[in-house]
Amino acid sequence: MEVKKQASRLVVGPAKDLLAPNNSQYQQGFVVQVTDNEGNPAPATIVSVEMVPVRYFKGQYQGFDSSGDGDPDEWRMVYSASCEAEDVNHNGVLDPGEDINGNGTLQPTNQATLAQHPSETPTFNLGTGQIITDDSGFGFFSVTYPVSQAVWSRMRITVSANVQGTEDREQYEFTLFVAENDISNFPEAPPGGTGSPYGTVASCSSPL
Numbered sequence: 001m002e003v004k005k006q007a008s009r010l011v012v013g014p015a016k017d018l019l020a021p022n023n024s025q026y027q028q029g030f031v032v033q034v035t036d037n038e039g040n041p042a043p044a045t046i047v048s049v050e051m052v053p054v055r056y057f058k059g060q061y062q063g064f065d066s067s068g069d070g071d072p073d074e075w076r077m078v079y080s081a082s083c084e085a086e087d088v089n090h091n092g093v094l095d096p097g098e099d100i101n102g103n104g105t106l107q108p109t110n111q112a113t114l115a116q117h118p119s120e121t122p123t124f125n126l127g128t129g130q131i132i133t134d135d136s137g138f139g140f141f142s143v144t145y146p147v148s149q150a151v152w153s154r155m156r157i158t159v160s161a162n163v164q165g166t167e168d169r170e171q172y173e174f175t176l177f178v179a180e181n182d183i184s185n186f187p188e189a190p191p192g193g194t195g196s197p198y199g200t201v202a203s204c205s206s207p208l
């Protein structure tokens with residue numbers, strides 16, 4: 001009788017809280033976990049990590065009355081447009097036909113970068129773009145970005161690993177997180193100000 005084997009699993013997602021290493025940046029920790037065909041941890045597995053922007057958003061934060069007393073007390077973002085990232089071939093260069101909003105540069109500006117996790121190991125090797133998992137099949141990395149990019153850019157992380165001869169890939173898409181306590185002090189300005197760095201007009205073909 002043939003025993004049906006479980007496929008190996010590669011899982012990636014955000015870990016714990018959003019960090020603010022300084023006033024101008026956020027840092028979000030991520031964890032990957034690799035499991036082999038029998039459902040056991042896959043230690044010493046090389047996991048490649050890549051990240052590309054997939055969308056950017058236009059719009060602005062507006063004061064919102066969450067307590068119901070008639071006065072605004074927190075900021076909520078109101079999107080006017082959701083636009084496909086202009087760098088469709090993901091090479092980081094503005095190619096003919098990519099400049100949809102006609103401003104001469106790529107949007108989003110792709111200021112989010114992969115980095116080592118600030119405290120957890122094993123972590124991301126900046127030189128190779130890889131993590132080697134620990135005995136439990138875990139590995140860690142982080143994404144750092146200017147606070148002004150939070151909520152206005154959407155990224156896609158792709159992790160891949162070769163487990164027992166099979167190439168596994170997993171993706172995680174997320175809009176850059178904003179710290180809750182940075183938008184709950186209305187009228188103190190939200191990170192980066194009230195407007196999207198990509199404009200407020202409800203059209204992806206305008207830079208305004």
Ligand SMILES: [Ca+2]
Pocket residue numbers: 064065066067068069070071072073
């Ligand atoms: Ca209120």
Ligand SMILES: [Ca+2]
Pocket residue numbers: 086087088089090091092093094095098
């Ligand atoms: Ca390009």
Ligand SMILES: [Ca+2]
Pocket residue numbers: 086098099100101102103104105106107
């Ligand atoms: Ca552009």
